[in-house]
Amino acid sequence: MYPSNSAHSQDIPYDPLPLTQDPPRDSIYHDPPSPHASGFDTPPVEMSYFSDPTPPGAAQPRFLGAALYDDPSTGYRDSFASQNTQNTFRTAPSVVNSSVYALNPDTPQAGAYYDDPHDPEYNTGPGQGASSDSPRYLAQKRSAYTVPRVKSKRGLIIAGSILAAVIVLIAIVVPIYFIVIKPKSSSSNNSSVSPSSPTSTSTSSGQPSSAVVVTGGDGSTVTTGDGTTFTYSNSFGGTWYWDPQDPFNNNAQAQSWTLPLNQTFRFGTDQIFGVNLGGWLTTEPVSCAPALYQKYPQAIDEWTLSQAMAADTSSGGGLSQLETHYKTFITEQDFAEIAGAGLNFVRIPLPYWAIEVRSGEPFLPKTSWTYFLKAIQWARKYGLRINLDFHALPGSQNGWNHSGKFGTFNVLYGPMGIANAQRSLDYIRIIAEFISQPEYRDVVVIFGITNEPQGTSIGKDALSRYYMQAYNYIRKASGIGEGNGPFISYHDGFLGLSQWADWLPNADRIALDDHPYICFDSQSSAPMSSYAQTPCTTWGGLMNTSMSAFGLTAAGEFSNAVTDCGLYVNGVGLGTRYEGTYTGTWPVIGSCTPWTDWQNWDSTMKSGIQQFALASMDALQNWFFWTWKIGNSSATGVVESPQWSYQLGLQNGWMPKDPRVASGTCANQGIFSPPLQAWQTGGAGAGQIPAAVTASYTWPPSQISNAGAVSLLPSYTPTGTVATLPPPTFTYSSGSSVKTANAGNGWQNPSDTASGMVAITTCSYLNPWVGSAAPPSPLCSSGAAARAVPDPLITPSPRQS
Structure with a gap:
């Protein structure tokens, strides 16, 4: 565990967190166990048999432990009281903040007070404790509390x-x-104060308010940023925490069995139970509200959607409709519900236009970044951790609609492939600098640098060099070792997990991302019940092997779909394989209606889907379901891709209420046995990559697919201004003045002063989204060509944290 509160907050006196699991009394406080050791397994605090007299959210004393539950027959431990020369028992349970441990010595000893009325010694001997020879005689206590x-x-x-x-x-x-x-x-008096109490009179907008509760658990009332309220439902012992005067406090905890944000998540030991927020900040037809695309039939991706919206100014509201979507599709309450569903992570797809756009790119620039900042705030409030996934790159990394533009892909491929990769690496560096700041690094703990690059076309060599360069940028921003910036997640590029075994040995905190779907392969009319063990036999062994051969391996995406049925699952107007209407030649298997008409699913169908979900969760071990929410169709008013929505499954009985019940579904599959090696989690040896390995992955590659020699292709030069990301603003009232919290400046490492990649004024360039085309000739005037491809960046020596 490392301290997570930023340096500017070190003087804030924090209350201790409530204990979520009492330590075993006898193993901690008695060695050997005392004669009255009960052996009773103590329940967590949230399972206490009596009501807690402390204010909502207030912490229990840290010395409270298992004595509270010492007597399994009564469910509580009564205490011993001394009044003058007569000893009596209390007839009511001890209050939850009793200090019995502070009174009892580590081992029984003569003349010492021992607060246990059940000890046989209490019931023997004259006076039952009145004698000065008895361990019940508490001389010091009597002198402090004499009878008047x-x-x-x-x-x-x-x-x-x-x-x-x-x-x-x-x-x-x-x-x-x-x-x-x-x-x-x-x-x-205008000085700022930092409260440690569970209430605050400040607001994030700086407006005066009455005292508000800043923390709570199941059944508590939550007030959102816009002033609306809802009841927090979390039966897993989770607690939310939000104090406007202390906006970077990490006390929140998603569930009692998930470490709070102020403690380090133990990757490889603690399981990732995650869900994607697909279609929110990077729209795509299947995941976000399909109505967004149904309004504009010509829209097939965010590029064409943005063009259609921008042209629709008379009645549609123009491009601002996208911000309306950001505001309404995912809200703070979704984050609360995700924690209440037993999930501890969210994976958030973010596009490059959250940072900037360049000439000819129609996307709404920078706006989605402000909503990602809200996501950080909401995740912090409910104890959730974030996997930031760089989902859409300039030029497109795969040519699919979720990359921004459907059609060709132009990252590490084609004549603009190296220039687009240079620009993408710049954006990766900018994001890394922001999320590595102490205000954000305990919330955004994974950075997926490129979603689903077409590795089979790019080639492993070029993709590996790109991945290595991204590693250099991120670790320069964050530093080396646990607590310094995020885990770096690499998609396998559809090359297969086994192709990455032993890749980049001793690299500091890297992870491998796989997206196991079966719905896009050959189709079958077999009933859902027939897929009960398919994930176990298909994915389980691969994940186990990769956890050992590579390190942390997770499924960044998976779903309950076993067919490609559903509205826009393949894209707008592309049909389905199942019904034989998809591009190419596909046999007709049947009608998609039984797979999409969820309102009429019977118990057999629902239990079949849930069994598939449980098997997937167990086989994948660390996972992010795609996706949390599917929007309604404007034509039917209901979700038409039901097997892709976690929320809909919870509401209608085909997703487990508690994801932990999946454990053991894949019996005898040799589930990975933790922990990971020390260097894989930022411990000893992290960052000590062998020199021969770094030399084999220098940047840039000499050639890229479908283009040839990099030296003959359009490239950018590092002479531009870096487009840094702005931090949020938090203001709060302090006495008669309004204060602004320190939210960082967006750049973690001030020594990272390299300029941004921009075009050379004397060079010729193709459109970044051009696809296959001959590069312009000549590319550059004399002298400019030498500047087009920068010198390789060699991995720097790791900095000590």
């Missing part, structure tokens, strides 16, 4: 008179203080 002597009547009268005088004095002084002195003092 009986006073004379005159003494009582004098004491009463003094008390009455004090009361009169208080009645005069207190009003004067609050009416005259305190307002004057407050108006002259």
